[in-house]
Amino acid sequence: MRRGEFITAGILAVLSLYMMWKSTELEIGYIADEGPGGGAWPFWLSAIMLICTALIAYNAARRTSPPSRSTEPVLDAEGRKMLVLVFGGIFAFVALVNVISMYGAMLLFLFYYLWFLGRHSLLLSATISIVTPVVFFFFFEALMRVTMPKGMRFTEPFYNWLNTIIY
Amino acid sequence: MEILALLSSGLLEALQPINLALILIGVTLGLFIGMMPGLGSVNGVAILLPITFLVPPASAIIFLAAIYYGAMYGGAISSITLGIPGASTAVATTFDGRPLAMKGRASLALVTAAIASFVGGTVSIILFTLFAPALASVALNFGAPEVFALMLLAFATFVGLGGDDIPKTVLSICLGLVFAAVGFDEISGAPRLVFFDITGFLHGINFLVLAIGVYGLGEMLWTIDTTRGKITSTEAKMSVRGIAADTKASMTRGWKGMSIGSTLGFFVGILPAAGATPGSLMAYGIAKMTARDPESYGKGNPDGVAAPEAANNSASTGSMLPMLTLGIPGSPTTAILLGGMVIWGLTPGPRLFTDEPAFVWGLIGSFYVSNFAALVINLSFIPLFIWMLRMPFTILAPMIFVLSIVGGYAATHDMHDVWLMLAFGLSAFFLRKFDYPLAPAVLAIVLGPIAEPTLRQSLLLSSGDPMIFFTRPISGPIMAVAIVFILLPLFAFLRRRGRARSHGA
Numbered sequence: 210m211r212r213g214e215f216i217t218a219g220i221l222a223v224l225s226l227y228m229m230w231k232s233t234e235l236e237i238g239y240i241a242d243e244g245p246g247g248g249a250w251p252f253w254l255s256a257i258m259l260i261c262t263a264l265i266a267y268n269a270a271r272r273t274s275p276p277s278r279s280t281e282p283v284l285d286a287e288g289r290k291m292l293v294l295v296f297g298g299i300f301a302f303v304a305l306v307n308v309i310s311m312y313g314a315m316l317l318f319l320f321y322y323l324w325f326l327g328r329h330s331l332l333l334s335a336t337i338s339i340v341t342p343v344v345f346f347f348f349f350e351a352l353m354r355v356t357m358p359k360g361m362r363f364t365e366p367f368y369n370w371l372n373t374i375i376y
Numbered sequence: 377m378e379i380l381a382l383l384s385s386g387l388l389e390a391l392q393p394i395n396l397a398l399i400l401i402g403v404t405l406g407l408f409i410g411m412m413p414g415l416g417s418v419n420g421v422a423i424l425l426p427i428t429f430l431v432p433p434a435s436a437i438i439f440l441a442a443i444y445y446g447a448m449y450g451g452a453i454s455s456i457t458l459g460i461p462g463a464s465t466a467v468a469t470t471f472d473g474r475p476l477a478m479k480g481r482a483s484l485a486l487v488t489a490a491i492a493s494f495v496g497g498t499v500s501i502i503l504f505t506l507f508a509p510a511l512a513s514v515a516l517n518f519g520a521p522e523v524f525a526l527m528l529l530a531f532a533t534f535v536g537l538g539g540d541d542i543p544k545t546v547l548s549i550c551l552g553l554v555f556a557a558v559g560f561d562e563i564s565g566a567p568r569l570v571f572f573d574i575t576g577f578l579h580g581i582n583f584l585v586l587a588i589g590v591y592g593l594g595e596m597l598w599t600i601d602t603t604r605g606k607i608t609s610t611e612a613k614m615s616v617r618g619i620a621a622d623t624k625a626s627m628t629r630g631w632k633g634m635s636i637g638s639t640l641g642f643f644v645g646i647l648p649a650a651g652a653t654p655g656s657l658m659a660y661g662i663a664k665m666t667a668r669d670p671e672s673y674g675k676g677n678p679d680g681v682a683a684p685e686a687a688n689n690s691a692s693t694g695s696m697l698p699m700l701t702l703g704i705p706g707s708p709t710t711a712i713l714l715g716g717m718v719i720w721g722l723t724p725g726p727r728l729f730t731d732e733p734a735f736v737w738g739l740i741g742s743f744y745v746s747n748f749a750a751l752v753i754n755l756s757f758i759p760l761f762i763w764m765l766r767m768p769f770t771i772l773a774p775m776i777f778v779l780s781i782v783g784g785y786a787a788t789h790d791m792h793d794v795w796l797m798l799a800f801g802l803s804a805f806f807l808r809k810f811d812y813p814l815a816p817a818v819l820a821i822v823l824g825p826i827a828e829p830t831l832r833q834s835l836l837l838s839s840g841d842p843m844i845f846f847t848r849p850i851s852g853p854i855m856a857v858a859i860v861f862i863l864l865p866l867f868a869f870l871r872r873r874g875r876a877r878s879h880g881a
Contacts, residue, residue: 327770
């Protein structure tokens with residue numbers, strides 16, 4: 210945890226510096242008759258952030274913050290595995306949206322989570338994975354008229370057929 | 377008398393078929409959300425806000441407020457039957473609720489929680505109805521400096537009263553404010569903070585992207601990581617006669633906790649940094665402190681269930697007060713509601729009471745209806761809710777992830793924002809591991825678009841002199857209070873050091 214506290218503060222410090230630098234694209238000082246420039250607000254807030262990261266690191270060095278005193282790892286082996294499997298699944302879900310459509314990606318993600326991670330029965334996993342996207346489709350496309358990404362061209366005939374039901 | 381007329385028209389508005397239906401659905405969903413460990417009102421409101429764009433704004437906010445209410449009731453169910461709080465607002469309910477359940481009195485604990493919630497809710501709504509119009513009419517005269525001073529006060533309460541690590545809290549606030557500044561500079565019209573020149577940042581960072589990232593994805597990852605062990609549930613046998621007997625018992629044995637919780641909760645709820653969680657913990661503490669038999673607390677005292685449950689409901693209404701009258705949210709959940717109101721084209725703040733009376737009073741009327749609906753639904757379906765609690769987390773979790781992704785996309789129709797949400801979710805998971813409070817960032821990203829223009833307008837008024845905030849009759853005292861809050865941790869630190877020194881000598 211202790212090393213993690215320093216690394217987190219370091220990453221946030223770099224982020225603050227980047228945001229300060231990015232803010233200077235606009236005027237960060239006071240423009241006469243115009244008030245503070247457009248970059249002033251984010252610049253000075255990022256500067257305060259930078260000071261905070263220094264204080265966080267100082268507190269960690271003196272071991273006054275709980276994470277800097279803890280000897281536990283940030284993530285144990287099981288936690289790491291969980292993060293890779295769960296977050297990896299979500300990542301793949303979002304990556305697949307533009308390939309096999311929001312609904313297709315949802316179906317695969319649910320099946321992966323329920324069957325592979327949750328170890329539920331094949332029947333239950335398949336039922337939930339298929340029913341959920343169908344319900345979402347009719348809720349969003351038909352009821353709320355919100356169109357979700359439909360992926361690549363090859364899904365078109367399928368969605369054309371579904372659209373004939375709702376329109 | 378005028379208030380009564382407005383209130384009755386508001387009640388009629390809330391009883392319109394569509395609104396009544398939304399209240400019933402909202403309260404039931406809220407009960408479920410509040411009950412599920414890892415999900416609280418703020419998660420429910422953040423994840424479900426994007427799907428309310430279909431109904432008219434007034435109905436949408438009534439629906440979301442009903443979820444907020446229901447969640448306050450629901451948190452107690454898992455606190456009592458599982459021994460783990462369904463939401464942070466119900467942490468204090470486990471102290472006495474769980475021991476009661478272990479003694480086989482789960483039904484008494486559940487009924488006490490429901491009735492205390494109802495009493496707390498009702499007391500606070502009455503206080504709300506009395507205070508809100510008066511506060512709004514005072515706030516009508518506020519100019520840019522006063523509004524900015526209020527924003528500063530909201531952030532200052534997080535620093536002074538939030539109880540988290542100070543540099544981390546300040547960092548969280550600033551991060552939210554800078555994220556709110558991404559997009560275009562409103563005054564010069566120039567693009568601003570377009571990170572790595574990715575065009576997706578040109579339309580700014582929608583507050584929902586951060587809120588769903590933090591409260592949908594980040595919080596679920598956190599819950600999966602922390603609750604790996606098995607959870608055991610206590611059976612609660614409920615019958616009509618049993619409920620009637622328990623109602624009587626809870627009124628006689630829990631009235632004191634209820635009255636402490638109801639009043640204290642409301643005033644704690646008004647403070648931006650406080651809200652329902654500290655409100656319920658404080659109510660529990662005070663009920664125990666003033667009790668004749670403090671040693672019975674923690675062993676199954678109905679007062680110990682009643683006090684926090686009355687307080688968290690009372691606080692949830694209390695936190696609506698500054699949101700509707702001043703435009704500053706009293707809790708993360710109301711911050712998200714406030715963001716939603718802006719999307720719906722309503723300007724939160726004192727003008728709402730004069731410009732949109734039907735909306736405001738319809739919402740206030742809905743508080744009364746939601747509160748009653750929550751009591752009835754809660755009491756009649758407790759066995760069903762307990763049965764639902766046995767639903768494996770491995771079914772609930774993927775559903776929440778799916779809802780988060782779909783909700784994030786529906787909010788802005790841009791896959792860039794979905795990716796950003798993923799990044800926020802992962803960062804939130806790690807930041808939470810290192811005790812960074814993230815509620816201030818969510819509050820800040822909502823308030824940023826109000827805070828920055830009011831600061832710039834004020835400085836323009838005074839030709840750059842910051843004293844304008846201190847010399848005006850209303851903003852001056854607000855600034856003074858804000859500065860006291862900011863300095864509070866410093867005083868506490870100096871006192872601790874002084875004490876340590878005198879001990880050392």
